[in-house]
Amino acid sequence: MSSTRTRTRSEVVRSTFPLGVATARQLVALGFNERTVYKRCLPGGPWRRLLPGIIGLFTGTPTLEQHVRAALLLGGPDALVTGLEACRRHGIRRGPVRATGNNGSPAEVHVLIPASRQVRSVGYVLVERTHRLPEPIVRSGVPLAPVARACVDAARRLDRPGDVTELLSDAVQRGLCTIGALGEEIEETSRRGTAIPRGVLQDVAEGVRSAAERQAKALWKQARLPEARWNVPVFDEAGRFLGIADCWVDDVAMVWETESTEWHISPADHDATVERAAAFTAAGAVYTATKPKKLRTDPQGVIATLRATYERARARPRPGLTTAPRGSGKPHSGPQRP
Template sequence: MARPKSASLAILRAAASDGVTTCTRLRDLGVSASAIATRCRPGGPWRRLLPGIILLSSGEPTRRQQMRAAVYYTSPGSVVSGVDALRARGVPLMPSRDIQMLVTPGRRTLPRDFFTIERTSRVPAPELDDGLPLAPPARAAIDAARRETDADRLRQLLTLPIYHGLCTAHDLHVELESGNQRGSAAVREMLRRVDSTGETYRHRLAREVLAAVPLPPPAWNVTICDLQDREIGRADAWWDEVALGWQFETARTAKSTAAINPLALTAAGVIIVRTDPERLRDSDRNIARELTSAFASAAKRRRPNILAYSNIAPFATRHRPISHRNLTA
């Protein structure tokens, strides 16, 4: 078996991105076609991922290595979109079966084992991640959402990029209207529901704050009602077992001032912690102390007779309260 010198191997690895390179690059570095073929044989140290694309190891490729191979194979001008473009930015989504590649209509490239091809006249200007061309977050989310049939996963595709501050709900609406309308009905309906819950970047910051707080996970975007089902107020985060609410919206950002007015909630026995949303950006340690202290106080008193309804998927309606206990006891 042809064995390049150790110095040559170091050069080859340095020239590869994520351990993936092309036959053309290898030949430019002095590796002959026969040497490439020999090293890619079964049991050899390299592996051929796609025609002309080489993994400089014999193991199973990682998802990022597959993305790199798909980009090399479909270049020039191709862009990674869909779930993989979001995951590359840190959005915690389950991987899709195939990498979604966008190419121009005139390209003759065919899909392969681990990626699909979508020809579009609207190939976006990519955002580069160490050379990987990624579709902008709103485009990636909408491209993935058009293909999704599971309602829970569809909601994640549209809300998580907002939580992570990658785009806004308005960005998603604009992208949806700009593209092909095929497969958009379910996406449009889910976006309406996302709008109705008011899920924002602040929720993501709030989740980061709570990661350091020793409290059970709350419900999000909750409407609080009396036993006659009349709305008293709303909480951005809610611990139903102790009737504790956390509000970090303001009169400027909330859909209505009445929704965040704590007076009616306090009169009903609800304990409310209010936090200026600007403090969320700094993950203020005082917030953790305030929430922990409020939870302890709430747990000491008798839970008030109220009902609470989550507005987040599965988009509860007024006949599906968070708590199913006998509140009149």
């Protein structure tokens, strides 16, 4: 093979596979001998084998995009990405981090393929055969499962309710999918692994927006205090909007909030949180707040504080605060808090 021919073929390879990932069959179809393909993947060669039959046309460490492309090539035509990787690409930011393996192996990439295709999971790729292959949503050239499907596929493989809460609630809060869509997806999928997502989704439907708030809700029940409402708008006597209360006890106009720093993504957001607390207090609400860590480390102390706060609220005249603006006749959603 002359140098001119080699250079031309290299240019063809680069233009045909811009991400530097190809199947061995694709390379053979391009004119390479199969033995040559795998010989180039030996130590010291210019290529490397990423997965069975999948070749990296480089020698360095693969990027995330190259790992994802390799996973899709392994799955074959119609394969699409689901699970946590798809959730991140859809814009969901909260939930568990995609952990790499102990030996530095890539983070798992979960792909869906038609049930008729015989491809097994290998390495970092989790292959799931399905009779319910959805229409893909393509983002930056990568075919993804729709948001609700990606969330439920990820949630079914998580064993910590807090992680599931963060994942599902973030998808809903960002307007990426609805509670109804998540519920429908849970009903349609296999029941395996859905116990935690089902329980979490019920809490999300009732207004819980984070793992900390889910813990708070459980503690409130343990405290055996009157029924509370979660994430509701509060207005003063003149109908002015004060803010969204994490936990609102209407009979005594009491507010309890979980001060999670995850919400303070900017100084402006932090200032808004402080101003909201001041507005509640100035309007006459009895206000208390708890750090998420304390919910875990001192639940009995939190319960004692809640009971004492409730008694203090009950002992004073209730101010004219409401969860609906004057004259509306119905609850008002109010502006969203940061």
